[in-house]
Amino acid sequence: MVIKFKDFKYERPDLEKFEATVDELLGEFDASETVDDQVAVIDKLNVEFDHLDTMATLASIRSSIDTRDKFYDEERTFFDENEPSFTEIQNRYRKAITESKFRSELEERFGAQLFALSDNALKSFDPSVKSLLQKENKLSTQYDKLLASAEIDFDGKKLNLSEFAPYTQNPDRQVRKDAALAVNGFMGEHLEEIDDIYDQLVKTRHEIATTLGYKDFIELGYIRMNRIDYDRTMVEKFRKQVEEYVVPIVTELKERQRQRIGLDSLKSYDSNFEFLTGNATPKGKTKDIMNNGAEMYKALSPETDEFYTFMTDRDLFDVEAKKGKEGGGYCTMIADYKAPFIFSNFNGTQGDVEVLTHEAGHAFQTYMSRNITVPEYSFPTLESAEIHSMSMEFFTYPWMELFFKEDTDKFKFSHMADSISFLPYGVAVDEFQHVVYENPELTPAERRQEWKKIEAKYLPSTDYDSIEPLESGAFWHKQGHIFGAPFYYIDYTLAQVCALQFWKRAKEDFEDAWKDYLALCKVGGSLPFNSLVELANLKSPFEEGSLESVIDEVHSYLNSIDDKKL
Numbered sequence: 001m002v003i004k005f006k007d008f009k010y011e012r013p014d015l016e017k018f019e020a021t022v023d024e025l026l027g028e029f030d031a032s033e034t035v036d037d038q039v040a041v042i043d044k045l046n047v048e049f050d051h052l053d054t055m056a057t058l059a060s061i062r063s064s065i066d067t068r069d070k071f072y073d074e075e076r077t078f079f080d081e082n083e084p085s086f087t088e089i090q091n092r093y094r095k096a097i098t099e100s101k102f103r104s105e106l107e108e109r110f111g112a113q114l115f116a117l118s119d120n121a122l123k124s125f126d127p128s129v130k131s132l133l134q135k136e137n138k139l140s141t142q143y144d145k146l147l148a149s150a151e152i153d154f155d156g157k158k159l160n161l162s163e164f165a166p167y168t169q170n171p172d173r174q175v176r177k178d179a180a181l182a183v184n185g186f187m188g189e190h191l192e193e194i195d196d197i198y199d200q201l202v203k204t205r206h207e208i209a210t211t212l213g214y215k216d217f218i219e220l221g222y223i224r225m226n227r228i229d230y231d232r233t234m235v236e237k238f239r240k241q242v243e244e245y246v247v248p249i250v251t252e253l254k255e256r257q258r259q260r261i262g263l264d265s266l267k268s269y270d271s272n273f274e275f276l277t278g279n280a281t282p283k284g285k286t287k288d289i290m291n292n293g294a295e296m297y298k299a300l301s302p303e304t305d306e307f308y309t310f311m312t313d314r315d316l317f318d319v320e321a322k323k324g325k326e327g328g329g330y331c332t333m334i335a336d337y338k339a340p341f342i343f344s345n346f347n348g349t350q351g352d353v354e355v356l357t358h359e360a361g362h363a364f365q366t367y368m369s370r371n372i373t374v375p376e377y378s379f380p381t382l383e384s385a386e387i388h389s390m391s392m393e394f395f396t397y398p399w400m401e402l403f404f405k406e407d408t409d410k411f412k413f414s415h416m417a418d419s420i421s422f423l424p425y426g427v428a429v430d431e432f433q434h435v436v437y438e439n440p441e442l443t444p445a446e447r448r449q450e451w452k453k454i455e456a457k458y459l460p461s462t463d464y465d466s467i468e469p470l471e472s473g474a475f476w477h478k479q480g481h482i483f484g485a486p487f488y489y490i491d492y493t494l495a496q497v498c499a500l501q502f503w504k505r506a507k508e509d510f511e512d513a514w515k516d517y518l519a520l521c522k523v524g525g526s527l528p529f530n531s532l533v534e535l536a537n538l539k540s541p542f543e544e545g546s547l548e549s550v551i552d553e554v555h556s557y558l559n560s561i562d563d564k565k566l
């Protein structure tokens with residue numbers, strides 16, 4: 001029998017009971033005299049961890065679908081507040097396996113990645129920072145709630161921030177400008193509040209890092225992000241490559257856009273308006289988009305067909321924008337049901353289709369690797385996870401006609417242009433965070449000055465047309481990752497360079513590229529980034545020249561299209 005999402009059972013876990021069960025099993029673990037006995041205990045512990053994770057995930061999903069739901073709001077708060085306690089208990093398990101007398105046999109059985117991840121978890125936590133971690137969680141929830149609370153009067157309606165997306169693409173320039181003024185009016189009203197939340201976050205994180213014995217939060221941030229087989233020097237070199245090879249092409253693309261839409265100068269509120277005849281939009285309603293998704297995944301492969309049917313049969317998509325719903329989109333995994341879940345806010349733009357390719361790419365990977373019993377492997381580390389999603393955006397190119405009809409070429413041109421235009425912004429966000437955490441004593445105003453400098457380097461053609469608070473360096477106030485997930489951003493750029501390689505390979509030999517993509521999905525998160533990239537027969541973005549070769553291909557593809565005709 002198929003159990004639907006609404007019937008997935010939620011029950012608040014009992015912290016004391018959880019702790020007692022884990023401790024009892026760890027006692028058995030220590031007393032085990034053979035590696036097989038230890039493996040059996042690990043399997044039992046994983047069932048407990050999966051269940052806890054399932055409850056936390058259900059609370060979080062249901063509360064994000066309706067932030068006004070008091071019950072799930074309290075449940076989410078319960079997990080926010082107790083996360084450090086749960087982490088502390090799970091760390092006893094991590095400590096036990098990393099110190100096991102059978103460690104090398106266990107590594108052989110479960111893979112070295114589990115042990116690398118466990119080492120990192122242990123290095124990023126100590127009971128002495130528990131209350132600071134609770135504070136960090138609260139601050140980042142406070143930021144999410146503040147942005148979700150936006151109800152801005154515009155066009156005769158009260159809109160949340162996601163609902164502004166269609167207006168940023170409106171052919172009437174005045175509408176675009178007014179929409180930017182309305183959104184930034186809200187951001188400006190909350191400028192000090194957001195600056196203050198961030199200031200507290202930076203100082204709290206710095207204190208956590210130094211309490212744990214690190215020089216600064218950057219060291220700890222890399223450990224938290226599980227950057228296992230690369231470091232900040234390699235990341236810095238990657239940013240340099242983006243500055244050198246990508247920034248000039250993006251500047252050129254902006255100039256093409258300016259000419260295409262016939263303006264004297266391109267302002268920031270024009271950047272989402274890409275064609276005089278309007279941007280590519282999906283044709284039909286939500287139901288049509290979902291049905292086209294079914295047809296596309298049926299044609300793509302037997303595996304994707306099975307996956308999409310699994311998702312729709314169980315109502316594992318919540319895609320429409322509603323009042324009280326959190327902004328953005330995500331994919332998560334509900335462990336006990338081996339069920340991926342996709343959340344988004346459809347708004348009539350091409351982003352709606354990207355939910356069915358990008359988020360579904362994440363979901364497809366977790367579905368393909370769902371039988372790996374190590375919970376730590378259900379998602380790879382984040383830069384690797386984005387390879388699955390971003391590559392799916394390219395693998396599904398042949399079916400874009402289903403969604404876009406006459407707008408298909410327009411969609412592809414704009415998707416590809418956006419894919420590389422994103423790179424400089426992505427590395428700017430990364431560099432900004434390095435500056436912030438290297439200098440935790442900066443004032444909010446100084447941080448905004450630093451953002452402006454970085455913007456000038458990576459996004460030289462940006463013109464805010466004097467709109468505040470953008471002009472004062474507050475663009476990043478809308479970038480949730482900077483608040484909730486420090487250093488999580490470069491990941492998208494690293495993955496994009498990998499996804500573009502799949503695009504290039506799929507043009508040459510679709511079957512061969514798809515075969516490697518499937519293999520990559522199946523191993524889930526059992527390997528670190530560079531090893532996964534190698535397994536998929538891709539070049540590491542850190543490798544000299546890897547960026548240049550793929551960017552050249554994209555550049556000539558974009559040059560081959562007469563965009564003025566679109």
Ligand SMILES: [Zn+2]
Nearest residue numbers: 358362386389
């Ligand atoms: Zn993603």
